[in-house]
Amino acid sequence: MNSKFITIEGLEGAGKTTSCRIVAKILYKYGIDDIIHTREPGGTPLSEKLRQLLKNDMHNKESLTHYAELFVVSAARVQLVENVIKPALARGTWVIGDRHELSSQAYQGGGRKISHDFIRCLKEETLGNFTPDLTLYLDIPPETSLQRVKERGQLDRIEKESLHFFTRIRNQYLAIAQSDTRIYTIDANRSKAKVKTDIENIINRWLREIN
Numbered sequence: 001m002n003s004k005f006i007t008i009e010g011l012e013g014a015g016k017t018t019s020c021r022i023v024a025k026i027l028y029k030y031g032i033d034d035i036i037h038t039r040e041p042g043g044t045p046l047s048e049k050l051r052q053l054l055k056n057d058m059h060n061k062e063s064l065t066h067y068a069e070l071f072v073v074s075a076a077r078v079q080l081v082e083n084v085i086k087p088a089l090a091r092g093t094w095v096i097g098d099r100h101e102l103s104s105q106a107y108q109g110g111g112r113k114i115s116h117d118f119i120r121c122l123k124e125e126t127l128g129n130f131t132p133d134l135t136l137y138l139d140i141p142p143e144t145s146l147q148r149v150k151e152r153g154q155l156d157r158i159e160k161e162s163l164h165f166f167t168r169i170r171n172q173y174l175a176i177a178q179s180d181t182r183i184y185t186i187d188a189n190r191s192k193a194k195v196k197t198d199i200e201n202i203i204n205r206w207l208r209e210i211n
């Protein structure tokens with residue numbers, strides 16, 4: 001079986017990191033053990049610096065504009081895709097991504113209200129038709145997201161945004177997921193065990209389909 005790119009999406013605290021590990025365990029059971037994990041923004045030395053730039057809200061009191069924010073996450077993504085993800089897939093390594101381009105559509109599109117067409121053009125110019133083979137969208141209400149984030153401690157620049165901002169992001173995720181058959185929506189506002197069962201069912205079925 002050719003290597004694949006699987007991504008996990010959702011609001012802060014949706015359980016993406018936890019789910020990435022679950023997906024890897026399922027793949028191991030199928031004998032797929034050549035796997036790397038990526039996160040966005042991040043995953044290369046330069047992309048990790050851009051991640052800090054995105055999360056930090058103290059740039060000598062200069063705020064990051066919405067377009068600059070889109071360019072920062074897009075720049076980090078191009079570095080990661082060209083220098084890590086594509087080479088990995090080319091040598092037969094599977095890639096499990098904690099966030100990818102759908103995050104830009106949801107956060108910068110839904111959250112920051114940048115036009116969908118502009119985000120799509122930027123993506124097509126920079127990455128062409130490169131896209132994940134499968135995406136799991138972990139759906140949680142923004143209230144749950146903010147509660148989990150607050151329990152973790154100090155908030156970063158984006159986590160300090162309003163409930164309305166995260167509601168727009170969630171709505172955007174749901175709308176896009178509904179129109180794209182490669183995106184599976186999982187109700188992640190349930191116990192970890194139930195979410196895990198859903199992930200297992202989806203991945204097992206998908207692996208049988210593509211095999």
Ligand code: T5A
Binds near residue numbers: 041188
């Ligand atoms: N961003 C990113 C953009 O704006 N545009 C973009 O294009 C991209 C790529 C990334 C930030 O960048 C923004 C979005 C983000 O603001 P990040 O630090 O990577 O920031 O933040 P997240 O990706 O959101 O990661 P988190 O660590 O916050 O959340 P996860 O990974 O979704 O959740 P996880 O697995 O760490 O779990 C969080 C907590 O919840 C518990 C876990 O035990 C843990 O304590 N939990 C549950 N509790 C109860 N029930 C469940 N079902 C649970 N699942 C997990």
